[in-house]
Structures are given as C-alpha cells and as structure tokens.
Amino acid sequence: MEQFLKAGKPFRASKAVGKGKASASSKDPDDMSDGEAQPYTANVADNSNKRRKKQPQGPLSVLREATLAIGNLGLETKRDSRLYQKGLMRCWKVPLVNYFDKAIEVFLGTPLDDLPTQRTWAQFSIDSSLLPSKPETAQAIKVMKAHVAQDPALWQEKVHFCLVKRTYDQKHIRVCLWIDLQKELQAVNTLLLDLGAVAQWEPPPRSARERITANAIAKLAKFKF
Numbered sequence: 001m002e003q004f005l006k007a008g009k010p011f012r013a014s015k016a017v018g019k020g021k022a023s024a025s026s027k028d029p030d031d032m033s034d035g036e037a038q039p040y041t042a043n044v045a046d047n048s049n050k051r052r053k054k055q056p057q058g059p060l061s062v063l064r065e066a067t068l069a070i071g072n073l074g075l076e077t078k079r080d081s082r083l084y085q086k087g088l089m090r091c092w093k094v095p096l097v098n099y100f101d102k103a104i105e106v107f108l109g110t111p112l113d114d115l116p117t118q119r120t121w122a123q124f125s126i127d128s129s130l131l132p133s134k135p136e137t138a139q140a141i142k143v144m145k146a147h148v149a150q151d152p153a154l155w156q157e158k159v160h161f162c163l164v165k166r167t168y169d170q171k172h173i174r175v176c177l178w179i180d181l182q183k184e185l186q187a188v189n190t191l192l193l194d195l196g197a198v199a200q201w202e203p204p205p206r207s208a209r210e211r212i213t214a215n216a217i218a219k220l221a222k223f224k225f
Helices: 002-006 059-088 101-109 116-129 138-148 182-194 208-221
Strands: 090-095 159-166 172-179 198-200
Touching: 002 116, 059 208, 090 182, 101 116, 101 159, 116 138, 116 159, 116 172, 116 182, 138 182, 172 182
Parallel strands: none
Antiparallel strands: 090 172, 090 198, 159 172
C-alpha cells in the first residue's frame, strides 16, 4: 500500500387553414358554392401595434440576472450533493488529533487525475493501523494492518470516496467514506468512536464557499440596475 502511495431538422406545424388554398377574394366566407373555405378575418381587430413592447435590458441588468441564475444553480447543485452524501456515505466528526495528518495532506494535495480517493484511503488505512492499541480496539487495528498488507488491486474498485480533512473552524476532523469493504468499515468505526468521534447521519453542513456564495447572492438580489 505504501508503494501505491508513491507510486435533425426541427419539426414545424403546418400553417394551412381549411381545405385547399385560401383565396384573396372578397367573397362572403360563408359562401361554400365554389367548394373552398375562406378564412374569416373581417371582424378581427389588429392588436399587434397596441401590444406593449418589452424594453431591452441593459448590460448590467443582464449581468445581474445571469449571476443570480448561475449562483442559485450552484447552490442547488451543492445542496443536492450534500443529500446524496447522506445516502451514500458514512461520516464521522473526529476530535482534532494528529494521527491523520498525513491522510489530510494526501487528500488536499492529490490532483483529481491521480486517484485522490484511493490514495487518501491508502494513507488513512496506514494511519488507522498505527493507532495506539487497546483491548477494545486490538481487533480493529489487526483488521486494518491486514488490509494495509493487501495488494491495492484487490480493493481499488471498492473504494468510491474517501474524505479526510479538518472542518472549517479547524476544531475537528471530518471523515467520510463510501467503500464496499465491510470489515474495514466496521474497524474504522470502532477506532474512530474510541477516539471520541461522533457518527453523523444528517446531511453534511454547508461548506465555507457555499455560505459565502449564498451571502453574496442575497446581497446582489437587493440591487436593481
């Protein structure tokens, strides 16, 4: 595991009216003697000029409208993401300890195209296996040591998400896992609870950027250009 770390055309409806071609004659439209129906327009008022035209928006108004739309869409997407996290992940709020500093460093420093989830899980597994052993956690540490010794190819596809980072107030560590490794998941739960962690079942709180975005949108919405 340590080596792994180093290592068509649009449809248009027909505009034809009645049967056959409409005649431009002034003949009574109710007269069907010639077999052709004429559109009746004599009593229809032309209101096209009476409709009030919408005033074009200035560039600042357009910019404001686009910014609000993009911001609200981003907040909605982030909210949905937090709801999905609740359904798919196990999360813990861990007291601020230094046992997982390396895992936090890997999570924050690994590029997205370099397997950040798998690398973070690998380092987190190593950190967990090195926790101080107690009678109540000895079996869990044994499970994590055995996992660390495994070939990464055996578990890479079973680790879907792994987050290890400090909370925005820098007072706790947040750990979120989505893994198909039942023994290891139970072992992690035992070890984190022993450190004083609290399992979290509600949706994750809003991130710092999400709160900043929401405040900025609220302020912008009060202005009219």
